[in-house]
Amino acid sequence: MTETFKHVSYLWDEAKAAELAGDEVALLIYRSNLLGADLRLTNYGGGNTSCKVAAPDPLTGEPTRVMWVKGSGGDLGTLKKSGLAALYLDRLHALKNRYRGLEFEDEMVELFNHCIYDLDSKAPSIDTPLHAFLPFNHVDHLHPDAAIAIAAAKDGEQIVKELFGGTLGWVPWQRPGFDLGLQLERCLAENPGIRGIFLGSHGLFTWGDTAYESYVNTLEVIERCAEYLEENYGKKGPVFGGQRILSIDNRAARASRLAPVLRGFCSSYVQMIGHFTDDERVLQFINSHDLDKLAPLGTSCPDHFLRTKIQPLVLELAPDADLSDPKALKETLAPAFEAYRAMYTEYYQTCKRANSPAMRDPNPVVILWPGVGMFTFAKDKQTARVAAEFYINAINVMRGAEAISEYTSLPRQEAFDIEYWLLEEAKLQRMPKPKPLSGKIALITGSAGGIGKAIARKFQAEGAVVFLNDNDADRLAGAREEFLKAYGKDASSSELLDVTSAESIAKAFDACALAFGGVDIVVNNAGISISKPIADHTEKDWDLLFDILVKGQFLVSQAAVEVMRKQGIGGDILNIVSKNAVVSGPNNLGYGSAKSAQAHGTRLLAAEVGPEKIRVNMVNPDAVIADSKIWAGAWAEGRAKAYGITVEELPFYYAKRTLLNEVILPDDIANACFAFVGGLLNKSTGNALNVDGGVAMGFYR
Structure with a gap:
């Protein structure tokens, strides 16, 4: 059987379902995944599904009825x-015999635990x-x-009564x-005999005797609702009273310029990550x-409201x-944000109850810029993106309700009682402690391989979102795919970046601001090495070294400070410099001079931007050979020749000459970078950290 729908997706595969026949729980999961795959049916993380089956009681062996239902949290689609x-x-x-009325709702949730059949299953939700x-x-x-x-x-x-001829029930909010x-x-x-029930301002319950019938x-009920709306638009x-202003053409560019300013306002309480859409x-x-x-009415569905707050800031x-x-x-x-925080504070003070949790962040989650688009800010990228999806759902709801009648939102007290529900507060308290770099945005130049990619992986693992970039398109595509598989679509973004081009740098920083809202950590890691005796060293070599290492660090830092x-x-701002900034070696005049310029540039910038709480420090590696483009070419040959050894002997040569007799790896440099930005050295700037295994000539004096 193949069903035809216009407004929803019919995804049932009879062959796949046949493979699951007889396993009602497997069919429940299959049905849930199909429903969750269509955002017109439910939001990310919203809704729940269930099935009831006969199963043996593990204590008596006698058959009993068991309900399998989506547990607390989670997403139907996955x-x-x-x-x-x-x-x-x-x-x-x-439990009906234990229920004492609305004032004692929350105590029933604890009693659900006494009804659990499968001790390894998820915690039951409030909808059980x-x-x-x-x-x-x-x-x-x-x-x-x-x-x-x-x-x-x-x-x-x-x-509902007229549209479905009495075949759908109604329960008020x-x-x-x-x-x-x-x-x-x-x-x-x-x-x-009804086939489902509408929940006022909330959602829909439907059912069936089999997974397929349900x-x-x-789908049929939702399809009819969508048809009815379409018939009445x-x-x-005109929809929403008609158009008042026109959208501008360069919306992404405008949004990237404004996003860091908005992020600064929204991060006055907790540092936030942003998302932008001009859907x-x-x-x-x-x-x-x-x-x-x-817009001031806010949303109706509790799921929408919990993600988007009481109302947006326009x-x-x-x-x-x-x-x-x-x-x-x-x-x-500033006055708009001050007014929003005052509104939220008044909302809290007016609606709070004796046992309400303390007021949460009073900043907006959703910010609307007429003519341009919508920004959302939250603790991480996924939450910010999902908040945007939920507000689009709310827009769809307002659009439909206004077409057929008049939109009504939740009363403010009801909204407050959901937002500050003690059960929701308990859920928040059970969440894992934020990682050290949670809420931070890191841009690492040359992060498609070697040291740069190791730094990106470390920062990602510690909670940051990372903006990958490189001047090698193929290498960058590979890194992007690697990070996508390892960390998911919300954890990173990417853009080609040539550190010698101010235009390329501006494009990358704009893309980072558009993807995440701004930037917190910038690592100047992109580099090049040329090792030649002075007689062989060309002017072109010299210019290339200083363009990439010195000019590149200057231009990227300049863009970083602006954001x-x-x-x-x-x-x-972290600069990956080198022990060569202070150690003199043969055949190294151009590279060593450029590294010295990078090092002093670090100190000079630290002195300039310190009053603005922007820290500038450097990490000095030595002989980091693994996964490095630098060591794949003439540099390795040049250094081997300078020391009178073969290229293959270089790693052991460098390790042997250190006090610790250690080979230095990209991860070692990444750990040093994290030491500077992980929170323990927030009062350190203008400093250098050597990661070279111990080279006495490189000691700072």
């Missing part, structure tokens, strides 16, 4: 069996009773934009919990006449405003 909670169904129903009290073998709870648009409409209940599960059970009892039922007038749906909303009316900044003076720009934008000043939150 759900595995380890992400499911398995609970005794009869014990969940027995909502699935348990519906008697169907397979149940889907999703947050489809089309359905929420109706659920969030002022007269949504009447629309209520915070998820045990009582909501009882209400679903009551709704079904009062409306036998899947198709879900334009009947009340057509975003532009339609932010350029509309209804923006000022709808910038009163012309899309073509002058961005050339960061100081003036900050003065222009860091826009952010106003300090930063680190």
Whole structure:
């Protein structure tokens, strides 16, 4: 059987499902992954699914009914069996005798643990009773934009009744919990034969006797909702009241210039990572006449709200405003951020309860710039990106609700009770402690191999997002693919970069700002080595060394300081110099002189930007041969000739001459860089750290 849908994706593969026949839990996971693959059906991390099966009781051996349901956290699109909670169904129903009413909702969550069947399964979520009290073998709870648009409409209940002819039930808005599960059970009892239930302002429950029946039922209900919205678009007038302003053409360039300034404001409490999108749906909303009316209302679905905060900040900044003076720009934008923080503080003070957690970060998550696009800021890139996706879902909901009726958001007290729910606070407290470089953005030049890639890997492992770059396109593509597989799509970005070109550098820093919001750590690592006697050393050799090592460090540092000043939150510049900056050796005049210039440039810049909390330090390696383009060419031959040995003998020669008798590896340099930026040396600038195994001639005096 092949179903045809226009507004949702039918992904069921009968052959694949046949392989899973007889294993209802496997079919649940399969169905969940299909539903989670279509963001029109549910958001990342949102919604949950379940199935009920017969299984032997491990104590008695007698058959019992067990419910498998998506556990707390996780995502339907990537759900595995380890992400499911398995609970005794009869014990969940027995909890009705323990329920003491709405004031005691939270205590029921602890009792779920006494119902667990599979001790290795995921912790049960707050939605567990909502699935348990519906008697169907397979149940889907999703947050489809089309359905929420109706659920969030002022007269949504009447629309559902007319649209589905009484075959869909309605339960008014209520915070998820045990009582909501009882209400679903009551709704079904009062409306036998219905195929699903709308939750006011929240989402949709649908079901079936088999995984396939539940899947198709879900798609059919959402498809009908989407059809209804499409039929009504334009009947009340232009979408969002029509276009008020036009989008500018150079949106990405404008966004990259403003992002560091916004990031600085948003990082006043916790350092944030940014995301930008100029999705057509975003532009339609932010350029509309209804923006000022709808944006302050916030979102309706709890999943949307928890990711995007009470409301966005709308910038009163012309899309073509002058961005050339960061100081003036900050003065222009500061009142808007101060007003947002004051609004959030008032919201907290007005709605807080006696046992509410302390107020959280009062800065906005979502920032709308009419004519340009939407910025989102969060603790990491994935969270910032997902926040943007959720706000686009909210835009879709507002668009649909306004087309058929009037959009309604959650009352502020209800929104507060979700945001500061003690169960949510407990979940936040259980999260792992942030890594030392969490919230940091690192740009390492020449990071497609050798020392640069080792530094990028180290910073990534310690929590930073990294911006990879190199002047070798093939080498950079390989590094990008490696980091994508190892760390995922949100952990890194990349751009070709020639450190001798101010234009190329500006392009790379703009790309970094667009990808992550700015930059915190810049490592001048790109290098070249030429080893020749003075008689053989050409003017071209000299110019190339100084262009890449000295001019390159200057231009990259200049661009870094510009971005860091826009952010106003300090930063680190690290220069990978060399023991050759202080040690005299044969056949090394050009390289050693350039390294000496890099070293003194480090001290000079540290003296200039220190008052702005920008630290500038250097790491001095020696003989880092592994995975290095430098050592693959004439440099190795030149150094071997200078010392009267073969190229193959070089690693052991260099190790033998050190006090520690050690070979120096790229990871050793990466560890030294982390020592400077990992938090323990925040009061250190203008310093050098030798990583050479101990070369006495290189000791600083």
